[in-house]
Amino acid sequence: MTDAWGQFKSFDGKKFKAMDAEFTRGASNLIGGKDLTACFQCAKCSAGCPVSDKVNIQIHEVMRMLLFGLKEVLETDMVWLCTTCYTCQERCPQGIEITDILFGLKNMAFKKRIAPPGYSGARQSLYDKGRLYEPTDWERDDLGLDPVPVLNIEDTKRMLKKTGLMKLEEDV
Amino acid sequence: MTQSYEVFLGCAIPSRFNNYESSMRAVAKNLDIELIDFEGASCCGTVVLKSIDENSWLSMSGRNIALAEQRGHDIVTPCNGCFGSLKDTSHVLHNNAACRKKVNAVLKPLGLEYTGKATIRHFVEVLYDMRGEIEEKIVRRLDGLRVAFHPGCHLIRPSSVAGFDDPELPRKVDELIEITGAKCVHWDMKLRCCGSPLLIASESVALKILKEKMISANGAGANCVVTNCPACQTQFDIQQIGLKDEAGNSLELPALFVTQVLGTALGIDAEPLGFELNRVSLNPIRDILGI
DSSP: OOOSSOSBOOOTTOOOSOOOHHHHHHHHTSTTOTTGGGOOOOOHHHHHOTTGGGOSSOHHHHHHHHHTTOGGGGGBHHHHHOOOOOHHHHHOTTOOOHHHHHHHHHHHHHHTTOSOTHHHHHHHHHHHHSSSSOOOHHHHHHTTOOOOOOOOHHHHHHHHHHTTGGGOOTTO | OOEEEEEOOTTHHHHHOHHHHHHHHHHHHHTTEEEEEOTTOOOOOHHHHHHHOHHHHHHHHHHHHHHHHHTTOOEEESOHHHHHHHHHHHHHHHHOHHHHHHHHHHHGGGTOOOOSOSOEEEHHHHHHHTHHHHHHHOOSOOTTOEEEEEOOSTTTSSHHHHOSSOSSSOOHHHHHHHTTTOEEOOOTTTTSOOSGGGGGTOHHHHHHHHHHHHHHHHHTTOSEEEESOHHHHHIIIIITTTOBOTTSOBOOOOEEEHHHHHHHHTTOOHHHHTGGGOOSOOGGGHHHHTO
């Protein structure tokens, strides 16, 4: 068992109160979710996944939890320890867009404040500066590179205000 | 005919890997590829913003594409993260009318609209198409360079979006590198993610993945790693420093950008190729590179 991330660490001794069909339907409506219910658990996704041996709950188990409508899936480490390498999606014999579904799950988890802290900082930086990192000017000077073209931050801010980036949390 | 693109640098390159931009520009100049500055670019959003809120990601990335479209230009980027983000955005906006409508409603007050007419390419795609010309211009052979080439994920997967190379047996950039006389070794972990996107969630898991990659590269007899992405290079040229296996043996290998390799073979001076900014020592391969 690893402790890198996530509250839901094992199925052992777990009893699930309800299987929520609405939750499965919601997941099917995510970008990439349309073929979610075609999963037949061959586990080829987990066989090629770079973190299969580093997580408590593997990607084929995430897919099963989604089909069973188990909201606890949002608390598994697989959601945020997915490297987004797209190997599972590339190889799925059913053509399920697994990695894209995981992005949707991350969005859902973020709304419930179930996300590694680094993501909040990244969001703030994208909103405030329109960038994740600032140029290293002295290096650019040394190499004779021109300054990075100016970004009008008001434009991106106006846009991100409209998409509600800073007010995603459900309890805000 | 001279090819012309707006060059989308993203934020990681101007922040951490100015040697990638500098070597890219030098190679482009040598090959007569025109790179126009991308005015008004924001972050591509990358997998970070896509993880937080897909609508914000599509808007931010869609705005960048719409800017180039408005100016009538195509886009080239040397970064896998930006390439993946821009191509993926274009893929979603092309196929999902509801998403396109939402994004265009957000872009309208900025005087912009996503139409999908701009072509989005990775710089290595452009180079691959020019491999014949590159071969004719090689002035320095890099015999003895044994490269563990790391394509990175978003250059090739999902192939329905990236559309560049075989997602299971990528060969195109290897072919490009081998024009120089360098040899690309077969390594088990070539296709595996570098682990870099996990640096934000769990540095320890990201390092485990890097270690697996470096054990594989060393075992295959490589004397350097070559990448075409600043996110991957963060793993190979920053996180890799001091990396050891369980027995305490060093796993460090010099990490180069593909443009530094090609630039050297094209006879470009070491200075614009930015070798001074490579962090892992280049000593094991200095003679081969002539630096």
